[in-house]
Amino acid sequence: MVKKKLLVLMVLAVFLVNIFGVGVAGAATTTVTIAPDGQVTVTLQFKDMESALWALKDISKMHSQDVIKGYKDGTFRPNSPIKRQEAVTMAIRLMGLEKEAVNKSVYESVYGSTYLPFADTKQIDNWAKGYVALALEKKIIDSTTGDFQPNKPATRLWVSVLLTKALGLQAEADAKKNTLLSFKDAGAIPADLVGYVAVAVEKGLVKGFPDQTFQPNKPVTRAEMAALLGRTDDRLPYDKKKAKGTVTAVDLVASTITINNDAVGTTVYGSIYGNTQTFPVDPDAKIFIADQPAELADIKVGYKVYLRLKDGVVKFLEVKAREIEGTVVAKSVYSMTIKGEAEDEDDEDENFIGEIKVTSDTRIKLEGKRKATFDDILVGDEIEAKVVKDEAIFIKIEEREDQKEKKKERKQDEDKNRGKDKNKEDDDDDEKNHQNYGKDGDNKAHGKEGKKNDNKDKD
Numbered sequence: 001m002v003k004k005k006l007l008v009l010m011v012l013a014v015f016l017v018n019i020f021g022v023g024v025a026g027a028a029t030t031t032v033t034i035a036p037d038g039q040v041t042v043t044l045q046f047k048d049m050e051s052a053l054w055a056l057k058d059i060s061k062m063h064s065q066d067v068i069k070g071y072k073d074g075t076f077r078p079n080s081p082i083k084r085q086e087a088v089t090m091a092i093r094l095m096g097l098e099k100e101a102v103n104k105s106v107y108e109s110v111y112g113s114t115y116l117p118f119a120d121t122k123q124i125d126n127w128a129k130g131y132v133a134l135a136l137e138k139k140i141i142d143s144t145t146g147d148f149q150p151n152k153p154a155t156r157l158w159v160s161v162l163l164t165k166a167l168g169l170q171a172e173a174d175a176k177k178n179t180l181l182s183f184k185d186a187g188a189i190p191a192d193l194v195g196y197v198a199v200a201v202e203k204g205l206v207k208g209f210p211d212q213t214f215q216p217n218k219p220v221t222r223a224e225m226a227a228l229l230g231r232t233d234d235r236l237p238y239d240k241k242k243a244k245g246t247v248t249a250v251d252l253v254a255s256t257i258t259i260n261n262d263a264v265g266t267t268v269y270g271s272i273y274g275n276t277q278t279f280p281v282d283p284d285a286k287i288f289i290a291d292q293p294a295e296l297a298d299i300k301v302g303y304k305v306y307l308r309l310k311d312g313v314v315k316f317l318e319v320k321a322r323e324i325e326g327t328v329v330a331k332s333v334y335s336m337t338i339k340g341e342a343e344d345e346d347d348e349d350e351n352f353i354g355e356i357k358v359t360s361d362t363r364i365k366l367e368g369k370r371k372a373t374f375d376d377i378l379v380g381d382e383i384e385a386k387v388v389k390d391e392a393i394f395i396k397i398e399e400r401e402d403q404k405e406k407k408k409e410r411k412q413d414e415d416k417n418r419g420k421d422k423n424k425e426d427d428d429d430d431e432k433n434h435q436n437y438g439k440d441g442d443n444k445a446h447g448k449e450g451k452k453n454d455n456k457d458k459d
Helices: 002-021 050-064 082-092 098-111 127-137 154-167 170-175 191-202 224-233 400-457
Strands: 031-034 039-041 241-252 257-260 275-288 303-308 313-319 321-331 336-343 350-356 363-366 382-388 391-397
Touching: 050 224, 050 275, 050 313, 082 098, 082 127, 082 154, 082 224, 098 127, 154 170, 154 191, 154 224, 170 191, 191 224, 241 275, 257 303, 275 303, 321 350, 350 391
Parallel strands: 275 313, 363 391
Antiparallel strands: 031 039, 241 257, 241 303, 257 275, 303 313, 321 336, 321 382, 336 350, 382 391
């Protein structure tokens, strides 16, 4: 009995090295340094993140929760396609079922008796078998197709179904099975999976492309998977690993944050709705404001924050920006009134009219101008803004009619100039061809005659 226990422990040790060898956190960190002159320097969490900065927040969020991991060489490989067995593993981790899955995988390694009803079970890596078995139990995958194809790249459709099931939305998906999807390539989505895509889109888990396609068979990259998992995480119930609320105090010396916890159902150390709680913040915690890396010192009283915890310590902190689109109807000193639409907490659009503040830290973008300022914003402008509390973090001024007209005129002038250049090139080519024609004709005539004379001489 003792020998068997020792064997189990030895296999467990080897197993954990193997399973986490692909996902070693290593020294992967994201740090933000602010110089005295205000210059912000961001050191990336993984050394190959330059090509996937758009997913930095979600990768940091999932990494802080041990849902996704990097490689031993310090890379994340964000553009590599994710395999089915990897996607299932991440989904199980996100659901908080890691220990249960690991126990099943260890049992498989020791006794080799984890039952999986797939024809290609032998192709599933040993470390993944526990996760796949648990996914079957939790009904987030099924075995009706006969095989699992563990090393096949997971597609957008496949992952959409996986994550919708991970949220327990099978009944909603079934109710929406007759939905007419608006994507141009909706015909490429199997009829029995239409409801899952409809729910995934409705819940904001997945989005279409600018060309109005869904591209169901497009492989999902590791960076894209992080984004999909991040959106799914926002939809999962709050538990002892999550909290949200309005900031009432930030202590930079003690490295703590105090919030008025408004997450119904949060049970961190027995907390209930409305309780004020103070959480220690890990020195390496990943902090983001409006999708941009930040520091604890940037968090202000009144901000609504979303926390991810480990043993009660903040590992990830996010301040989400409210996205507002509309028309500037009034403007005063460092504030403006916008009328349009805004996203609520559940990413649903609602009518909006209100004032937002603009500070020296607000980034403003205007086409054709390298560095725009508040003075460049005019009443009547159409804008997109990211707002935290009542303060604009980022503003994009949409193209004005006069800008569109000037751009159109420039394009017409460019087309005319290209036409003139083309005509001149054609004229030059005609002249060259005409000159060459005379030369070639003489040479050809001379050549033919020469050949005739040569033949005659031979005869």
